Amino acid sequence: MSLLVFGETGQVATALARHPGVVTRGRAACDVTEAGALEATLDAVAPRAVINAAAYTAVDRAEEEPEAAFALNAEAPGRIAALCAARGLPLVHISTDYVFDGSGSAPFGPGDPTGPLNVYGQSKLAGEEALRAAGGVHVILRTSWVFSATGANFVKTMLRLGAEREALNIVADQVGGPTPAAAIAEACLGIAETLIASPETAGTYHFAGAPDVSWADFARAIFTEAGLDCRVSDIPTSAYPTPARRPANSRLDTSATEATFGLSRPDWRHHLSLILKEMT
Numbered sequence: 001m002s003l004l005v006f007g008e009t010g011q012v013a014t015a016l017a018r019h020p021g022v023v024t025r026g027r028a029a030c031d032v033t034e035a036g037a038l039e040a041t042l043d044a045v046a047p048r049a050v051i052n053a054a055a056y057t058a059v060d061r062a063e064e065e066p067e068a069a070f071a072l073n074a075e076a077p078g079r080i081a082a083l084c085a086a087r088g089l090p091l092v093h094i095s096t097d098y099v100f101d102g103s104g105s106a107p108f109g110p111g112d113p114t115g116p117l118n119v120y121g122q123s124k125l126a127g128e129e130a131l132r133a134a135g136g137v138h139v140i141l142r143t144s145w146v147f148s149a150t151g152a153n154f155v156k157t158m159l160r161l162g163a164e165r166e167a168l169n170i171v172a173d174q175v176g177g178p179t180p181a182a183a184i185a186e187a188c189l190g191i192a193e194t195l196i197a198s199p200e201t202a203g204t205y206h207f208a209g210a211p212d213v214s215w216a217d218f219a220r221a222i223f224t225e226a227g228l229d230c231r232v233s234d235i236p237t238s239a240y241p242t243p244a245r246r247p248a249n250s251r252l253d254t255s256a257t258e259a260t261f262g263l264s265r266p267d268w269r270h271h272l273s274l275i276l277k278e279m280t
Contacts, residue, residue, distance in 0.1 A: 102247020
């Protein structure tokens with residue numbers, strides 16, 4: 001039997017689809033906001049476990065479309081979790097550092113108080129709560145700053161802008177761990193297999209790339225690796241206002257993930273090199 005992934009075109013879903021034994025279902029084949037479609041898909045695929053990589057990820061647009069964000073990030077995961085619980089299927093669900101308020105400078109642990117600053121974070125937190133309420137065997141895997149050779153992400157934006165401009169102003173007071181989608185995919189697969197064999201490992205965990213870095217320093221690393229001559233000037237968040245507030249501290253404590261699943265933090269610098277090679 002296969003592992004079923006809800007989501008198809010997102011960065012993590014695309015990475016998951018590259019692995020054997022994985023069946024992905026995007027919106028065209030299964031609209032996760034419809035219970036009937038979910039049931040039909042679960043019956044047809046008959047998976048060993050489920051990974052939910054479907055999400056509304058347009059952080060700024062979510063401020064204007066809260067209903068759409070909550071439908072995909074909160075209500076749909078709740079339905080998926082309830083159906084998986086009824087079928088005895090382990091579920092891995094991808095969440096975000098945006099469930100925290102970004103205060104302080106210490107890495108957030110899985111049990112730390114949440115306090116999302118924006119609609120996107122609020123919708124993802126509601127999705128976590130719905131999963132827990134369903135009562136099934138699950139892992140909520142919070143991650144941060146996802147990047148890959150596909151989809152929309154900071155690396156691709158910097159490559160485009162760095163090729164067009166001689167200098168950029170980049171926020172330097174937001175710090176987190178850039179996380180390659182390929183590493184998240186591998187982590188989800190490993191966790192799913194562990195949940196099948198050892199359901200007692202269920203819970204909430206963190207997984208993020210290392211080392212922690214500011215957006216400005218991440219941009220510098222991208223330009224250096226890509227051979228782009230683009231100067232980066234540090235600016236505060238206040239100088240780059242966005243519709244959705246971002247957390248200043250996106251550091252995540254991943255020690256429980258490593259202890260339970262043997263998953264260490266991936267070096268984003270290594271993966272950045274691989275992604276740039278993939279894109280050329």
